[in-house]
Amino acid sequence: MIASCNLHKMRAVMSDPVDYYLSTDGGEIRLNDLIHRRITLRYQHEIHCLRCGRKIPKSFVQGYCYPCFSTAPETEECVLRPELCRAHEGVARDMAYAETHCLIDHYVYLSYTSGIKVGVTRNTQVPVRWIDQGATAALPIARTPNRYLAGCIEVALKSRYADKTNWRTMLQPLAPAPDLSAEVQHALQHLPVELQVYGLTSEQALQLNYPVYQKLPKIVSLTLDKQEELSDTLVGIKGQYLLFAGGGVFNVRKHGGYRIQLEA
Ligand SMILES: [Zn+2]
Structure with missing residues (x-):
């Protein structure tokens, strides 16, 4: 499966454990189904403001362009x-x-x-x-x-x-x-x-119970600013984080507006 999207925070549905969904260009993906599988996130070197959609070189407050950041009621x-x-x-x-x-x-x-x-x-x-x-x-x-x-x-x-x-x-x-x-x-x-x-x-x-199936070794924060491709086995989701077998954790919300390709 390959999907593309401008990242938004994951939609969570109360359940035991919590159910997580990611909105993509082709519709929503249930992320719980990808746990125990290798997934790859490829950064497409584009960020789009979550509010106005404008292409921006850098985002403010988890996904806004500077004008939206300084005037929008959301910020x-x-x-x-x-x-x-x-x-x-x-x-x-x-x-x-x-x-x-x-x-x-x-x-x-x-x-x-x-x-x-x-x-x-x-x-x-x-x-x-x-x-x-x-x-x-x-x-x-x-x-x-x-x-x-x-x-x-x-x-x-x-x-x-x-x-x-x-x-x-x-x-x-x-x-x-x-x-x-x-x-x-x-x-x-x-x-x-x-x-x-x-x-x-x-x-x-x-x-609240989360779909987390493995204790992580040393936790390493992953960011697409430093690494354009992340690829590892997904072992859990908690809060707005994807947890990977190698100890990498990816904060989805912090990457608001980042254009990515997701392969699973
Ligand atoms: Zn904007």
Whole structure:
């Protein structure tokens, strides 16, 4: 099988284990079917902006041209730092976008990736947000009517929990996830009183299993910027990473817009 595409992040479907799909010029490919097979990724030396499609020499923030990066609502500062969101005061790059992405219900959650971390997500992104980060368990602990308030809760919890994932640790077999529900009371008590009203105390933790069938030897991050052809046996998929038998790991999302040929 040979397929071509401008890489997009893999589409994940909640299942046991998670199902992964890659969109190509000829339609979607179920990547779980390629596990245990040798696959080859060939970089075609073209990058296309994920938003406007323009051919670009270098991408910003996982796939955008510079003009899109600096003006698109998808790359506004509050995407990474929800506490900076001003949509609730009527200020945003694109208010129509903010209506459907910032001024809707958000969750603050605890997830287990390389340890317990805190994060924020739109209610519509559950459970995809957790799968994308390779979490093996996740639990919403607060629900707010907009992005800004969720960001305030996250900031208040950053002194107690990490807000980033150590991807090398995440890609190795982990100890079973701890019981996240045991953390909820501690986390909510850590909040200022005016934010405690958004707390959730009766949610169930979600467990997530990934199609990973082999422990990797020493992990090596692969990039098409340095190596135009990657070829090895696919042994697993976790988060947005393809895992190879030799220990190479390929972050699909980071290569957004890269034109490749996939042979399997
Ligand atoms: Zn663009």
